[in-house]
Amino acid sequence: MIDLSQLNDMQQRAVEQTEGPVLILAGAGSGKTRALTTRVAYLLEKDVDPFHIIAITFTNKAAREMRNRINSLNPLGDQVWVSTFHSACVRILRREIHHIGFENNFTIYDAEDAEKIIKDCVKELSLNEKYYPTKKVMGIISSQKDNLVSAAQFSQDVKGDSHMEGTACIYRLYQKRLTDANALDFDDLITKTVELFDRCPDLLNRYQERFRYIMVDEYQDTNTAQYFLVRRLAEKYQNLCVVGDDDQSIYGWRGANIRNILDFENDFPHAQVIRLEQNYRSTQTILNAANAVIAHNASRKGKTLWTDNGDGPPIQYFKAYDEQGEAAFIAQTILDRVKSGGTYAEFAALYRINAQSRAIEDQFMHHNIPYRLFGGVRFYQRKEIKDVLAYLKALNNPRDDLSYLRIINTPKRGIGDATIKRIQAHAHEQGISFSEALRDLPSDARNKRLHTFWEMMEGFRGFMPVCSLTELTRKVLNDTLYLKELLLDETPESLDRVENIDALLSKIAEFDAEAELESAEGFVSAGSELDAFLGEVSLVADIDNYQEREDAVVLMTLHSAKGLEFPRVFLPGMVQGVFPSFRSMNAPEPEGMEEERRLCYVGLTRAKESLTISMSKSRLRNGEAESCVPSCFIEEIPAEYLRDARPGRKRQLSLRGKTNVPERRAMPAPKQTELDFAVGDWVRQIKYGRGLVIAIEPAGVDFEVTVSFEKSGLKKIMAALSKVKKEPKSEPAF
DNA sequence: CTAGGATCATCAATT
DNA sequence: ATGATCCTAG
Numbered sequence: 001m002i003d004l005s006q007l008n009d010m011q012q013r014a015v016e017q018t019e020g021p022v023l024i025l026a027g028a029g030s031g032k033t034r035a036l037t038t039r040v041a042y043l044l045e046k047d048v049d050p051f052h053i054i055a056i057t058f059t060n061k062a063a064r065e066m067r068n069r070i071n072s073l074n075p076l077g078d079q080v081w082v083s084t085f086h087s088a089c090v091r092i093l094r095r096e097i098h099h100i101g102f103e104n105n106f107t108i109y110d111a112e113d114a115e116k117i118i119k120d121c122v123k124e125l126s127l128n129e130k131y132y133p134t135k136k137v138m139g140i141i142s143s144q145k146d147n148l149v150s151a152a153q154f155s156q157d158v159k160g161d162s163h164m165e166g167t168a169c170i171y172r173l174y175q176k177r178l179t180d181a182n183a184l185d186f187d188d189l190i191t192k193t194v195e196l197f198d199r200c201p202d203l204l205n206r207y208q209e210r211f212r213y214i215m216v217d218e219y220q221d222t223n224t225a226q227y228f229l230v231r232r233l234a235e236k237y238q239n240l241c242v243v244g245d246d247d248q249s250i251y252g253w254r255g256a257n258i259r260n261i262l263d264f265e266n267d268f269p270h271a272q273v274i275r276l277e278q279n280y281r282s283t284q285t286i287l288n289a290a291n292a293v294i295a296h297n298a299s300r301k302g303k304t305l306w307t308d309n310g311d312g313p314p315i316q317y318f319k320a321y322d323e324q325g326e327a328a329f330i331a332q333t334i335l336d337r338v339k340s341g342g343t344y345a346e347f348a349a350l351y352r353i354n355a356q357s358r359a360i361e362d363q364f365m366h367h368n369i370p371y372r373l374f375g376g377v378r379f380y381q382r383k384e385i386k387d388v389l390a391y392l393k394a395l396n397n398p399r400d401d402l403s404y405l406r407i408i409n410t411p412k413r414g415i416g417d418a419t420i421k422r423i424q425a426h427a428h429e430q431g432i433s434f435s436e437a438l439r440d441l442p443s444d445a446r447n448k449r450l451h452t453f454w455e456m457m458e459g460f461r462g463f464m465p466v467c468s469l470t471e472l473t474r475k476v477l478n479d480t481l482y483l484k485e486l487l488l489d490e491t492p493e494s495l496d497r498v499e500n501i502d503a504l505l506s507k508i509a510e511f512d513a514e515a516e517l518e519s520a521e522g523f524v525s526a527g528s529e530l531d532a533f534l535g536e537v538s539l540v541a542d543i544d545n546y547q548e549r550e551d552a553v554v555l556m557t558l559h560s561a562k563g564l565e566f567p568r569v570f571l572p573g574m575v576q577g578v579f580p581s582f583r584s585m586n587a588p589e590p591e592g593m594e595e596e597r598r599l600c601y602v603g604l605t606r607a608k609e610s611l612t613i614s615m616s617k618s619r620l621r622n623g624e625a626e627s628c629v630p631s632c633f634i635e636e637i638p639a640e641y642l643r644d645a646r647p648g649r650k651r652q653l654s655l656r657g658k659t660n661v662p663e664r665r666a667m668p669a670p671k672q673t674e675l676d677f678a679v680g681d682w683v684r685q686i687k688y689g690r691g692l693v694i695a696i697e698p699a700g701v702d703f704e705v706t707v708s709f710e711k712s713g714l715k716k717i718m719a720a721l722s723k724v725k726k727e728p729k730s731e732p733a734f
Numbered sequence: 735c736t737a738g739g740a741t742c743a744t745c746a747a748t749t
Numbered sequence: 750a751t752g753a754t755c756c757t758a759g
Contacts, residue, residue: 086749111748375747414736557747559748
């Protein structure tokens with residue numbers, strides 16, 4: 001029997017209101033996951049078949065957590081679908097997509113893959129890449145898909161605007177390329193599922209019957225396509241429970257439509273609205289600050305978080321001279337705390353952009369502070385991993401031209417651009433795929449290498465039904481000589497790559513083991529496993545790999561931190577231009593700034609006990625020092641909750657006056673202790689070219705040098721960071 | 735024709 | 750720092 005007495009009144013209502021549409025407005029830290037998991041357990045207890053319940057979360061990590069918690073309440077929870085929108089759609093499409101003209105072994109293209117195809121399309125249409133930059137075009141196409149606007153519809157919509165008509169042509173061709181390759185991009189995973197239900201009413205009916213109870217977490221971050229999908233599925237039984245917080249909507253740039261949550265009561269007129277405003281996470285001081293900041297936003301439903309956790313300490317505010325100083329302060333604070341019995345894992349530094357991690361990482365390394373970095377180049381984005389996966393993708397879906405193009409000369413086997421163009425032309429003429437074109441080649445001498453490649457791939461394919469995925473991957477790595485090439489090249493990068501491939505192999509082995517456990521025969525062939533494996537790895541997010549058990553400081557972006565909490569939080573880089581970003585500051589509409597403010601709200605509310613915000617008066621932008629002013633969000637926090645932080649004792653000794661400027665060179669000497677040039681020397685820098693050194697000034701671990709460049713004039717840049725090198729010949733070559 | 739080196743642009747957040 | 754593109758040698 002489930003014990004509801006542990007829940008507050010509002011949480012209890014959320015659990016017990018199982019029928020009809022429900023909107024739960026759940027503030028940060030208000031125990032919504034607890035309410036949701038209890039709600040599922042409650043449904044199960046009321047004899048609702050687990051088969052009829054689906055819960056949709058934002059990340060795989062959240063899904064895993066929710067599943068675990070449900071399972072611990074009721075073992076039947078195992079059979080409830082708990083997954084992200086994307087995984088749920090993949091699961092449905094793997095079964096059903098043949099109804100709308102795709103094959104069920106479709107490939108999923110990530111953003112990088114999609115961009116390559118767009119680029120090709122622009123070229124093929126003889127459009128100027130200057131006017132159609134890949135990223136922009138990709139963004140437009142993606143947002144059309146998010147809004148369920150098809151290529152044909154888009155062409156209609158933009159009639160008369162010749163530039164947009166060009167974009168529409170790219171969209172149409174891009175979509176054709178995907179269809180030909182039997183591939184879907186991330187957006188398609190949603191839109192094709194919607195299309196499937198539109199075109200096959202009986203199928204829709206089947207899934208409506210199946211999912212009689214639907215729950216959607218982080219509803220404020222759903223886009224229009226996801227909204228339609230949910231609406232469709234819930235149409236019949238109306239048992240839709242959405243949970244969200246309009247103040248935490250931070251994915252507008254990705255197509256999330258904040259109206260979905262703001263308009264829920266209009267879309268479902270009989271919806272029950274439940275507010276969770278009691279916060280169990282943070283101190284009252286932190287909540288007061290967060291409430292004050294978010295109150296500056298105009299478009300919100302409005303709510304005020306409160307807690308009975310007590311006031312707690314004030315929010316620390318540290319002003320540093322530069323990013324190194326800011327990072328040094330963070331490092332010192334952590335060391336002090338750990339010395340007096342704390343752990344590293346209590347801490348997280350959450351920043352606006354990934355580039356901000358650099359300074360912090362540097363300091364952490366110097367101080368031997370263990371940390372775990374999220375973001376940057378993700379595991380499944382690395383070149384070597386994508387190479388190996390491209391082999392598997394090509395084997396799984398022979399129509400996947402992009403993967404074939406990636407591997408045909410990787411590792412180098414003497415097949416160059418010209419040859420590839422020849423095959424592509426042939427494929428084009430015949431209207432066949434790249435691999436079919438390879439098969440059709442006449443077997444004369446000049447095609448020898450191509451034949452060898454084709455036969456090797458066929459060999460792998462023959463092996464697939466009788467080997468495990470691990471064995472297949474090993475065979476690919478060996479027979480292609482991919483591993484051998486890496487091992488021969490003994491650079492640190494190659495070593496890294498080998499390690500990553502090892503890690504991939506262990507993941508595959510894990511996957512094998514799980515599949516074997518689930519199957520009756522105890523053996524699962526690579527052929528039958530590939531679909532599931534490739535689908536899964538295409539959808540892993542960085543945050544999905546976060547292990548709380550590890551004793552390390554967490555470094556991640558504010559976006560990744562959504563849904564997480566930490567006892568002690570740092571928010572570094574609170575300066576105008578970084579947070580909020582210049583882009584949203586300069587935009588004419590207020591939406592961008594409001595979203596930045598919500599992001600700030602998310603950041604503040606991650607902290608349980610202590611919160612430290614900081615800024616630096618100077619920071620590097622592309623190697624140039626730039627002076628900074630405090631973020632406007634700092635001024636929005638009432639001064640009574642803030643306290644200027646004192647730097648660590650060590651540095652305090654050297655402080656002049658009462659400023660918080662830390663000693664510039666607080667840390668043990670790094671590699672760059674001196675420069676190999678002096679004032680008056682000629683130097684070279686990769687971006688600016690040749691220049692004459694005017695002045696040199698120590699700055700943290702580096703030197704700030706003033707150089708008069710031949711082309712671009714006077715610049716102040718950091719010597720080591722921007723790789724300023726001495727120019728061997730001191731006379732300009734006139 | 736291909737491989738490898740030099741040079742140039744880019745860089746917000748992510749399923 | 751990374752990828753794309755251009756150039757040159759073999």
